[in-house]
Amino acid sequence: MPAALAAAAVTVLFWASAFVSIRSAGDAYSPGALALGRLATAALLLGAFALVRRVGWPERRAWPGILTSGLLWFGGYMVFLNWGERLVDAGTAALIVNVGPILIALLGLFVLRETAPRALWLGIAVSFAGTVVVGLSMSGGGRSSLLGVLLCVLAAITYAIGVVTQKPALRYGSALQITTYSSLVATIALLPFVGVLAGEMAEAPLPATLNMIYLGVGPTAIAFTTWAYALARTDAGKLGATTYVVPALVVLMSWLFLDEIPGLLTLAGGVLCLIGVAVSRRRSGRAEVPAVATPPVPAEPPPTPAAAPRDH
Template sequence: MNTPRPTSPTRRAQLLAAGAATVTVVLWASAFVSIRSAGAAYSPGALALGRLLAGAVALGAVCLIRREGWPPRAAWRGIAISGLLWFGFYMVVLNWGEQQVDAGTAALVVNTGPILIALLGSRLLGDAMPPRLLAGMAVSFAGAVAVGLSMSGDGGSSVLGVVLCLLAAVGYAAGVVAQKPALGRASALQVTTFGCLVGAVACLPFAGQLVQDAADAPVSATLNMLYLGVFPTALAFTTWAYALARTTASRMGATTYAVPALVVLMSWLFLDEVPGLLTLAGGVLCLAGVAVSRSRPRAGTGSGNGKAAAPVRTPEPQPEPEPEQA
């Protein structure tokens, strides 16, 4: 008897999650281009606060339209931690760190984040660490190192800048791992909206700087700050949460290794920064590693149950078949 297998809804859910992750990495890559413009006119804290306020307004409007309501009490711990560490601390420290080191060093240090996510996810969330995921992350990190080295210029680096970028990576990783359990209790939109609000409240001490910088900033820098809030923050963090709710933190962290490759491409297209061979090779390695980490073993190769059941020796001529295992 041929029982229909429920592959269609599962496949559709996988495609939606993959599409959401793709939207996230593309928008996060575009953020690096916008930060270059806005960061020249806004101080690190003011830029983070302006970006979070714009994101909170956009997300709040969507929540009101959809009548999402408040998240359940059980989700607030993860929302508060991710809001403080990822939306607030990460954005301020990263903006500050990128003013102290060249772009290549910043990219190299911050890209330790996915590795930290995998380690924390394995320890705190019980995420599996399959060989394909580890191999893919190793390939992608090698690509990120190549991109970082090729982008390192004469801007120089300071110990403070490296420490700040490393703290940003730690805040990013801890925020992602804290967010994952909250997504089991609240919707992706709720977790993102209230996490963004928590981050904005944490950055309110920079309100005076934001007002002062906005008065002197060119229109292009302010528009880039608003773009950062609406698209790489409001939209991209929501699609991230949607995808994270449907996979492990480790696998989602590995997916973000596509960002350096896309940054290279966007810098080439929009800033006329022609990449060298080492940069291109690093970008290809990043994408190849993501493909490996997201791939799944072929059916029948990941389990030994079928092989173990075959050599059963029984005196009966017609052994009763064992029930099929999922």
């Protein structure tokens, strides 16, 4: 379990940094082109690494999960989020997309038959409240679009479905296999944007292109692989709740790298997100302290039967 937690920590760190990089790349690249460039970079890197490691094809039973998560999560989620964030403010987008962990917990309960202890739901509630606080503090109150809200809702839904369908696939393939082929599926699905990507890359400033490449290397190739590694070793609902660390990390990174000094409301929301994740990771008292069995009261010994005669 410590290895799974370490892998999840790598994932949320890279995913938080993605929001900072998207700020630069998103100014020069349209949503579909940015998603294609990011995924193509990841697919090339993962494919080369898989060839070096001589990673073969996953089992046939893994492909439904690979295709579903590749199309919906790797591909659809990124396009919907990139597009939605152009139509609504960052705070609104963060609020809607962070419904995703709640949907993951619900789908994990009904589809994967996972347990959902009260600590998990309490932690999700506290973290979501923190996301609301962070979102309100980030919202400028100006930009709002029904289409943008719907796109962010689609991003949350495709994210949740992708995670839940990826979980069974990890029984029949390694984290590297599942992530590599999911990235390849998404890249193929987004090939209609290749002309747009080529045209925008010719005019984009170098920092924007470098940020797009970074999005493919860190937040996609590495982070999605460490996520799959952790997902194979823990419940989808519990792992989904750990992503509520991301808003707190985004606040910190924006402070360090973008000189965006957070207000007290933003800091308070970030602290709530961290507290909620800590609560969701707690085990119930019954699981941690097993009940001590009361020794049975010895019964009176039965009377000694008379010795049976021996046969001669």
